[in-house]
Amino acid sequence: MEKELSGNKSYLRIIFIISLVIPLVVAFLIFFPAKLGAGSWVKVLPAVHAIINSLTVVTLIAALVSIKKGNIVAHRSFMFASLVLGVLFLVSYILYHSNVQSVKFGDMNHDGVVDEIELTKAGTSRVVYLVVLASHILLSILVVPFVLFxxxxxxxxxxxxxxxxxxxxxxxxxxxxxxxxxxxxxxxxYYF
Structure with a gap:
């Protein structure tokens, strides 16, 4: 299988296609939510996303510790677990954004608009949030091809x-x- 993979350029094309399709689909769903009618249960998914991300941190750390100790089998297992968690996150994220309008930081009354009063109440924490969010989104797009490679x-x-x-x-x-x-x-x- 290793020789098969190393000489097959179709795997590289697949990585490029996946790396392009994922951010396009996510962006489309955020800007044009489909409202697939999955029900109100999807509102729990942001908490599920945080749990998945937390588990990913744990598996990534465990993978690093394993490889530092020379345990390749454990390293591979933890990295595959990280990849599976990433796929679960992506599917859940797409499901959420295809059913629910994005929540805006500072929108206390949940009307989809952050007015002057809400902006004032949010203060600099909104700027901190937006900076962290922007770096998170940008790097999450950029990391996909690197992880796949x-x-x-x-x-x-x-x-x-x-x-x-x-x-x-x-x-x-x-x-x-x-x-x-x-x-x-x-x-x-700001979730309701």
């Missing part, structure tokens, strides 16, 4: 390439997971 290189036994890309992908993935939890707790008071 890291998995591809590991599975195709291109370990030198795997190590090179992981130097960048791992800390960004960790940052995205941690800030995902932070973003949730910052905006949580």
């Amino acid at each position: 890291a998995f591809y290189y590991a599975l195709s036994n291109q370990i030198v390439r795997h190590r090179k890309i992981v130097k960048y992908a791992y800390p960004v993935w960790m940052y995205v997971s941690v800030t995902g939890v932070i973003v949730y707790f910052l905006i949580k008071p």
Whole structure:
């Protein structure tokens, strides 16, 4: 399987396509929610997202500790768990945003508009939230191809390439997971 993966350019095309499609679908659903009628239960999904992100942080740390100890089997298991959590997060995130309008930080009365009074009450915490959110979103888009290439290189036994890309992908993935939890707790008071 390793030789099959290392010589197959179709895997690289798939990584590029996935890396383009994911942010386009998410952006479309945020700007044009489909309102698929999944019911009010989807309103619990932001808390589920925070749990998934927290578990991802744990599995990423466990993967790092495992590889530092030379336990490749455990490292692979934790990294696959991280990838599965990422896929679960993405599916849940798409489900949420295809049914619920995005919540705005500072929108105390839940009318979808942050007026002057609400802006004043939110104060600088809104700026902090927006900066953290912007970095979280931008890096979550950028990290997808790096993570997919890291998995591809590991599975195709291109370990030198795997190590090179992981130097960048791992800390960004960790940052995205941690800030995902932070973003949730910052905006949580504005959920209804």
